[in-house]
Every structure is written in C-alpha cells, then in structure tokens.
Amino acid sequence: MGERITINLPEIVGGGYKQFWNCRKRYRVVKGGKASKKSSTAALWFIYHLMKYPGANLLVVRNVFNTHRDSTYSQLKWAVKRFQVDKYWRCIENPLEMQYTPNGNRILFRGFDDVDKLASTTVSSGYLCWVWIEEAFEIQSEADFDKLDLSAPRGNVPEPLFKQTTLTFNPWSEKSWLKKRFFDNPSDNVLAMTTNYLCNEWLDEVDRAAYEDMRINHPRKYAVAGLGEWGISEGLIYDRWRVEEFDPEKLPDQWKYKHLFGLDYGYTNDPTAFIAVAANPIDKLLYIYDEHYQKRMLNSDIAEMIKRKGYAKERIRSDSAEPKSNEDIRRMGISRLLPAEKGPDSVIHGISRLQEYQMIVHPRCKNTIAELSSYVWEQDKGDGVINRPVDADNHLMDALRYAMLDIKYFHPDPGINPKTGVPEQVKRHGVRSMSPGIRADDFRGGWGG
16 A cells, blocks of 8 residues: 555544444444434444455445435545545445455445345455445335345355444334344344434534433434434324335326425424425325424525425415414415414314325435324323324424325326226326316326326
C-alpha cells in the first residue's frame, strides 16, 4: 500500500458497541431505536475489517435492491470518509459495488426481491464471509432468510477470517419472526443486542430534548422509537400491516386504487401530520407511501410542504376543528382542502373501516410505522380493553382516518370487462361514465391513478 494507516477507533466509533465490535459469533442481531448508531457502527465495522483482513468480502442485503443507494451504500461511503481512507476505496454505481484497492476486497449489494439470484452470489477471489442485512424487519419471510443463510456465507474460510451474518433493524412489532428466532431463546452462536439513542454521544441538545419530550408525552412511542423495545401486539388497534418497498405508481390493477390524502394539525406539543395513501376498496388493500411529521409548522409552511410534495391539486381531508387554518391554506393555493366530516362515534367508525384493510407501509414512512406500532385501545382498571383508542401518538392515524372519508364515493362494482379486466367505464386516459356514487373530481389522474 506504500503507507501505514493509523486509526483511533474509540474516537471514530464511539461507545456503546464494544460487545458488537468484538463479537465473532455466527450471528450478530441488533435491534434499536432511532439514532442508536446501529447502522453507522455496522458500516464502520465492515470498512475497518475489510481493510484489515485480505481475502474478506461482504454481501449487503436489503428487502428491495434499489433502496441500497440512499441507505447502505451511502452509509458505507460515509464510513470510508470517517476513517479518511477515501483514496483507497473505489465506489462504483453501475453495478453498485465498493472495492478496497490495496487488497481487492469487495462489497456487493443485493436485494431479497430476487431471492434465488441472491442465494447464488459468489466472488471471484477471496471469501464471501460476511453478510449484512439492513432493515431486517422488512424481510417478511423467515424462509427467504433461510435460503440466503444456507448459501452465504458459504464454504470453509481460513483463519483469521470467520463467517458471520449481521442483522440490524427497528423492532416495530413483536410479531416479527426475528423476535422468536434470535431474541426469545437465542442459541450460543447468536449475539442479540438492543441499543438506543442514549449511547449516541454525537447527538446534540436539540436531538436529546426531542427524545426527552417523547419520553414524557409519548411513552409508548418512546419505548419503541427511543429505547428500541419491541412494538406491542396486545391491544393494538391495527394489526394487519407490514413494511414493504413498493412504487405507488406501479401497483397491480391500478384502476382499483384511489389516492387519498389526510392532514391533522399540530403546533407546539403535537406535530402537524400529513399522509398519502392508495386505497383499493375492492380487495381491501391500503398502500401508505408518503408522510410529513413536524412540530411548529405555520399554515404557510404546511401549504409549501404540500406544494413541494406535488399534492397541491389533490383533494385533502383535514381536521374540521381548524376552520381558520383550512381557509388560510386554501387561499395559499391548496384549493381542494376540505374538512373531515365528524359526528357521533366518527373515530370508532373510521377505525372500523380501516381495520378491514391490509396495510402495506413504505419503509420511508417511519413515523407512520411508529404510530401503527403503538396505537392501542384504552384499558379499564382491571386491564380490560375499552372500545376507545388512547388519545396519544395518533396524529398520522387521525390523518389516515380523515383521508379514508373519500373512499365512500368509490363504487366497488364498475362493471368489469372479462377480457381486459378493466372497468367498462374507463377509457385510456380517465373515466368516460361512472356508476352512481362516483364523482369525477374524486380521482387523481383518472379512475384510480
């Protein structure tokens, strides 16, 4: 290499992960809350050890391949910069790959969206001895994990190399197969860790104040997003949901979907919450693909956010308790902002409607995932469930209920052409004629797009 690299590990990596750093067990499994350094520490570990051990290669896996570029690939490039060894690393974007030039060690990126191809991954030199599965909670099937686990790392590797699979994730639900497999009864070849923001010495006072506010005012959310505890399942209001990558513009049978938008106001103590979903009332599927979640937003900030996201011309249902805010935002160009209709038991009725749907949540909607993980029914003094939701950590859940009000205008039987599978009323670029109950201005880009 021509020169010696000196690295001060404690200064670069920080604390809280000594056991993780020194572990040589077959599996390292780390669940943690937000800002717990789990992904950053994993990236630093891999860059350091790929430079240290000639012949070692790394396979990095996510549920969907095209999510790597803005997550693991960027995280590993960040780790290279933090070690100040940029000149020794070659970062390729097509195909996505990284290579440590002094010894030829490589980092390959793959997705679970092609499990069979993933299982056949090989390297031309050295050994594929390490695997990193980032956001492992997104992997719905334990069988898919087993396919990879039986094929990579593969074969015998000479010392001082060793085979190891690392899994990092946010523990959004205790129903995940990861809990039973690695945490409930871990074997001797598993290191199962839980980390949180308290070990992150690089958070500033603003960040820490946000977590302290969450601890005091939103304890259920704090338990999962803050402390990295498992999202509960008992008493959850919505339990038919999963996290999965998808393209909202390429859903199967697009004509079945209606795009819906909801807005719940907040300011000082509560965030303003905005949500975007695609609902299929025929097959009872709901895809949640965009969100906004922020405190101290003025009405002008909200209007600009909606415009920036490209939803200014959409019908948006908002909290009817804020008529002045609604009017202000309409005057700022969000002309189709309408108040949500409220009445006796409207919350329970809205929840009942949503419970009919299987929800698929895009991984980028982190706050929606956090609320779904902690939105529960109230309990009586005897720990029995009351038919009333706990009024906390529910801002996006309220926005979701508002958005779903517009689904009542969707007629579920538009008359399907048996040859094409498309409603008779639908032309190539929109709705030609509609059954009673369908309003033309309810549709984004035509029937359901």
